[in-house]
Amino acid sequence: TEQEAPSTDLITLTRHILAQQQALGEKASGELTLLLIGIQVTSKYIASQVRKARLINLVGLAGDSNASGEEQKKLDVLSNDIMVNALRASGQCSVMVSEEVEDAIVVTGRSKGTYCVVFDPLDGSSNIDAGVNVGTIFGIYKVAPGSKGSVEDVLRPGKEMVAAGYTMYGSSCNLVLTTGQGVDGFTLDESLGEFILTHPNIKIPSRGKIYSFNEGNSLFFHEPTLKYLESIKYPKNNKPYSARYIGSMVADVHRTLLYGGIFGYPGDKKNKDGKLRMLYESFPMAFLTEQAGGVATTGSRRILDVSPTHIHGRCPVFLGSKEDVEDLQKFYNAWEGEN
Ligand code: P6P
Numbered sequence: 001t002e003q004e005a006p007s008t009d010l011i012t013l014t015r016h017i018l019a020q021q022q023a024l025g026e027k028a029s030g031e032l033t034l035l036l037i038g039i040q041v042t043s044k045y046i047a048s049q050v051r052k053a054r055l056i057n058l059v060g061l062a063g064d065s066n067a068s069g070e071e072q073k074k075l076d077v078l079s080n081d082i083m084v085n086a087l088r089a090s091g092q093c094s095v096m097v098s099e100e101v102e103d104a105i106v107v108t109g110r111s112k113g114t115y116c117v118v119f120d121p122l123d124g125s126s127n128i129d130a131g132v133n134v135g136t137i138f139g140i141y142k143v144a145p146g147s148k149g150s151v152e153d154v155l156r157p158g159k160e161m162v163a164a165g166y167t168m169y170g171s172s173c174n175l176v177l178t179t180g181q182g183v184d185g186f187t188l189d190e191s192l193g194e195f196i197l198t199h200p201n202i203k204i205p206s207r208g209k210i211y212s213f214n215e216g217n218s219l220f221f222h223e224p225t226l227k228y229l230e231s232i233k234y235p236k237n238n239k240p241y242s243a244r245y246i247g248s249m250v251a252d253v254h255r256t257l258l259y260g261g262i263f264g265y266p267g268d269k270k271n272k273d274g275k276l277r278m279l280y281e282s283f284p285m286a287f288l289t290e291q292a293g294g295v296a297t298t299g300s301r302r303i304l305d306v307s308p309t310h311i312h313g314r315c316p317v318f319l320g321s322k323e324d325v326e327d328l329q330k331f332y333n334a335w336e337g338e339n
Contacts, residue, residue, distance in 0.1 A: 018033060036179075042087075045082050046078075046136060075122055093111070096118070133168050135166050135167055151311060164177075186199075202257055203292055204257050207321050210256070211244075212246075215229070222335070224337075260320065264317060276315070277312055277313065297318050298317070
């Protein structure tokens with residue numbers, strides 16, 4: 001077959017963000033555009049550091065010094081620092097919450113902006129030594145009307161987020177983004193240093209054939225979780241589901257968005273609220289899932305309706321294809337127990 005002519009009409013992430021801003025006309029001030037462009041640069045930087053790490057074993061080293069003698073930082077600390085600095089430099093940020101930082105960071109002075117960004121700079125980083133895909137997850141709130149910008153601005157339900165996304169660092173670098181107008185996926189073209197639109201308008205299949213749970217926790221699972229898993233592993237009249245669990249949320253959610261099925265990190269007898277953090281894991285992934293036509297629940301309520309009381313608070317997560325998550329929900333609705 002003849003070589004496909006290279007596209008001469010590349011839709012880069014920057015062009016996509018600007019087009020969304022232009023479509024909003026006067027309503028858009030351009031501040032979110034500047035913020036997202038800042039985040040885009042951090043993803044390119046972290047991608048390069050992750051790739052380098054795999055080559056020169058940068059991973060996991062803390063306190064060692066590299067060839068030039070400067071203090072060697074662990075990848076997740078490095079990723080955190082680049083994000084904090086870039087978000088502050090964007091001049092659009094008022095409050096930041098990072099998985100790596102105990103307290104909320106409130107921006108002061110001239111760099112203060114009108115958005116709050118919550119992020120996990122390198123989620124799944126415990127897997128990185130094994131070459132497993134890791135990622136950055138972020139969510140964005142607009143500062144509440146009349147607020148000067150404080151931690152209260154991020155202790156709000158996920159449904160008040162205006163944008164969310166993740167960047168997955170693997171064999172290729174994929175950035176997946178929603179600003180509330182659907183979900184679009186981009187792939188980093190390193191020769192250009194640009195994210196190119198490769199997955200426009202991602203829609204999750206209404207039902208999949210894959211379930212993604214850490215069944216090593218089965219001993220502690222509540223009854224509805226066990227009954228649901230039983231129903232797809234020993235179905236009465238159709239094929240059992242396949243199990244796929246990578247143990248890196250960005251990778252497991254990315255596959256779920258593209259292939260369908262259900263991802264779960266349930267609350268159980270050992271951890272009432274499960275393991276995943278609301279602000280920078282559950283909320284952004286739930287926002288993306290809903291925007292792609294899927295469903296995201298804690299088992300007892302819609303994830304995006306939950307209001308965090310602590311910036312590192314957790315909540316149970318079941319997300320994915322509408323019909324699969326609704327099947328799970330039936331078992332929770334029939335359960336008298338407490339999450
Ligand atoms: P477990 C990675 O450490 C992480 O925060 C998520 O990326 C991932 O989904 C989860 O924890 C895996 O947890 O207990 O199954 O190893």
